[in-house]
Amino acid sequence: xxxxxxxxxxxxxxxxxxxxxxxxxxxxxxxxxxxxxxxxxxxxxxxxxxxxxxxxxxxxxxxxxxxxxxxxxxxxxxxxxxxxxxxxxxxxxxxxxxxxxxxxxxxxxxxxxxxxxxxxxxxxxxxxxxxxxxxxxxxxxxxxxxxxxxxxxxxxxxxxxxxxxxxxxxxxxxxxxxxxxxxxxxxxxxxxxxxxxxxxxxxxxxxxxxxxxxxxxxxxxxxxxxxxxxxxxxxxxxxxxxxxxxxxxxxxxxxxxxxxxxxxxxxxxxxxxxxxxxxxxxxxxxxxxxxxxxxxxxxxxxxxx
Amino acid sequence: xxxxxxxxxxxxxxxxxxxxxxxxxxxxxxxxxxxxxxxxxxxxxxxxxxxxxxxxxxxxxxxxxxxxxxxxxxxxxxxx
Numbered sequence: 001x002x003x004x005x006x007x008x009x010x011x012x013x014x015x016x017x018x019x020x021x022x023x024x025x026x027x028x029x030x031x032x033x034x035x036x037x038x039x040x041x042x043x044x045x046x047x048x049x050x051x052x053x054x055x056x057x058x059x060x061x062x063x064x065x066x067x068x069x070x071x072x073x074x075x076x077x078x079x080x081x082x083x084x085x086x087x088x089x090x091x092x093x094x095x096x097x098x099x100x101x102x103x104x105x106x107x108x109x110x111x112x113x114x115x116x117x118x119x120x121x122x123x124x125x126x127x128x129x130x131x132x133x134x135x136x137x138x139x140x141x142x143x144x145x146x147x148x149x150x151x152x153x154x155x156x157x158x159x160x161x162x163x164x165x166x167x168x169x170x171x172x173x174x175x176x177x178x179x180x181x182x183x184x185x186x187x188x189x190x191x192x193x194x195x196x197x198x199x200x201x202x203x204x205x206x207x208x209x210x211x212x213x214x215x216x217x218x219x220x221x222x223x224x225x226x227x228x229x230x231x232x233x234x235x236x237x238x239x240x241x242x243x244x245x246x247x248x249x250x251x252x253x254x255x256x257x258x259x260x261x262x263x264x265x266x267x268x269x270x271x272x273x274x275x276x277x278x279x280x281x282x283x284x285x286x287x288x289x290x291x292x293x294x295x296x297x298x299x300x301x302x303x304x305x
Numbered sequence: 306x307x308x309x310x311x312x313x314x315x316x317x318x319x320x321x322x323x324x325x326x327x328x329x330x331x332x333x334x335x336x337x338x339x340x341x342x343x344x345x346x347x348x349x350x351x352x353x354x355x356x357x358x359x360x361x362x363x364x365x366x367x368x369x370x371x372x373x374x375x376x377x378x379x380x381x382x383x384x385x
Contacts, residue, residue: 016332240362244355244359252339255361259332260328262366262370266377
């Protein structure tokens with residue numbers, strides 16, 4: 001089927017199936033699935049700038065549904081989510097401006113492909129190392145503190161404690177996440193970096209922000225998943241708008257992909273209740289690698305399937 | 306427990322089938338009715354296009370979620 005906005009031919013059933021798969025990922029891992037969606041659109045010959053903007057639009061819809069379900073399960077820290085949304089919006093605009101600069105230079109497809117390969121590979125290697133180390137140390141089970149907040153262990157625990165101990169004014173409390181005190185700037189910086197990835201590689205950049213929330217801010221994995229999705233609703237809406245006015249969004253493709261994602265997200269959210277934090281992180285490892293394989297394929301062949 | 310899982314799976318399979326038919330009809334309708342208009346907006350009025358794109362995706366999210374929730378509840382009740 002021809003999509004005139006992005007000037008591309010894509011099978012709508014293919015889009016529905018891709019949407020369904022990344023819907024499951026979104027509900028289960030709290031990530032937008034852009035490491036699959038972006039490469040999957042590239043595989044069909046959609047330019048990277050459209051893949052990035054369209055994926056952001058599709059993620060708005062998907063995150064609304066998944067965030068609402070996580071909120072029902074008590075997995076959302078609203079205060080943290082609102083603060084992070086501010087940082088992410090700034091980062092998303094910076095990322096979108098980078099895409100515009102590459103579009104003008106005429107090498108958006110090559111540069112974004114290489115950045116995607118490096119980022120997705122890095123995330124997989126790091127998550128594999130950390131989750132295996134945590135599981136081997138025998139602290140792989142989530143537990144509940146006396147306060148009722150779910151606690152899960154990470155091999156990055158000492159680093160997290162040091163970051164939480166940095167006294168850069170203003171310090172804030174996050175009782176829902178079980179954090180006594182943390183600098184506002186640390187949260188904003190984590191969100192800003194995630195926002196740059198979101199604006200540059202598309203999606204909600206949960207593959208960067210979710211691990212950052214767990215390892216840098218020390219948020220329990222279940223809360224990081226839900227809060228990340230809540231925050232993505234706000235930041236991805238901004239990202240969609242700014243990419244749309246720059247001519248990078250094919251909303252028709254996004255609408256078709258989203259129809260499959262709705263049902264996939266329901267399955268993913270229910271599945272999080274049956275796995276402990278480190279196991280969720282370990283299961284995440286092969287997914288960015290799949291995105292890497294697709295991007296390498298499009299780079300080598302230079303054309304779509 | 307196993308009986309419950311089997312019921313849920315059956316409800317889910319039926320839901321998926323009904324949902325697929327509804328969604329297929331829906332997106333062909335959307336592509337047919339809105340395609341030209343959205344293309345025109347995207348080329349001529351980018352700010353309006355940005356706002357409409359957000360409204361469409363958010364509206365679709367809420368509507369489809371309501372449909373799937375209702376379907377799931379109806380089918381689970383039917384096989385209880």
